[in-house]
Amino acid sequence: MNEEIKTLTISIYTENNIGLLNRISAIFQRRTINIESLTTSQSEIEGVNRFVIVVNITEAQAKKIVGQFEKQIEVIRAYYHTEEETIYTESCMFKIKSDLLFNEPQIQNIIKDSNSRIVTVNKEFFVLEKSGRRKEIESLRKDLNTYGIMQFVRAGRIAVTKDEMKVTEMLKAFNNQ
Known part of the structure; x- marks a missing residue:
């Protein structure tokens, strides 16, 4: 059964390191996935950046990609959300x-x-x-x-989730190390 392609918003919380954008875009390129929009900014935690990337893919592809992002040393956490789960x-x-x-x-x-x-x-x-x-x-x-x-x-999409993101506590702990 073919899974439905959806517009998904991927959020990646990262350290701010040179070359990370290239590695993130390479993950999409290897899978021949087009990025519809990409925005990056400081997150709610000092010293932690957040990428907001919009793509049209299946949720199965999103799970694999999020896993690939989390293998990058500078990535703290990565998530994907459907249109219904975000305010954008x-x-x-x-x-x-x-x-x-x-x-x-x-x-x-x-x-x-x-x-x-x-x-x-x-x-x-x-x-x-x-x-x-x-x-x-x-x-x-x-x-x-x-x-x-x-x-x-x-400009690219900016988005927040409707549900509480547990990442904030984790990021605070990360930042206090």
């Missing part, structure tokens, strides 16, 4: 010609309806920021494409 968002920015803001009344409606916000405005361009689910961002991008987008960038 993405962010993006759009750079658009300023004259559209004043000459196209529909642009102002799009901004208001999408719950995006204007970050900066000058004579040449204005910059919009939007946070939300990927489909919300893609819908806004589609609406703004009609008028022309000078630049667009989307």
Whole structure:
């Protein structure tokens, strides 16, 4: 029986060492798994970083990959979670010609309806920021494409789990060693 491919969020708690990103991406590359998004930042514990990686794979593949990550010396713990088990968002920015803001009344409606916000405005361009689910961002991008987008960038997913993560106590103990 073929297991269902799902969008999964993998969290990896690590020491902050040079070359770790290459080894993490190599684990996906060897299995020919595409990374949909990757974000890394400091975790809730000082000195411990957290990778948040979004992939479309089966849970069986996720279990194997998480096991591979935990074999890396710098990795403290790794987990995977389904969409239903996480609270997540993405962010993006759009750079658009300023004259559209004043000459196209529909642009102002799009901004208001999408719950995006204007970050900066000058004579040449204005910059919009939007946070939300990927489909919300893609819908806004589609609406703004009609008028022309000078630049667009989307950040990777950031996520927290709905359930308590027991890793916090473990990380505190790790950090106090």
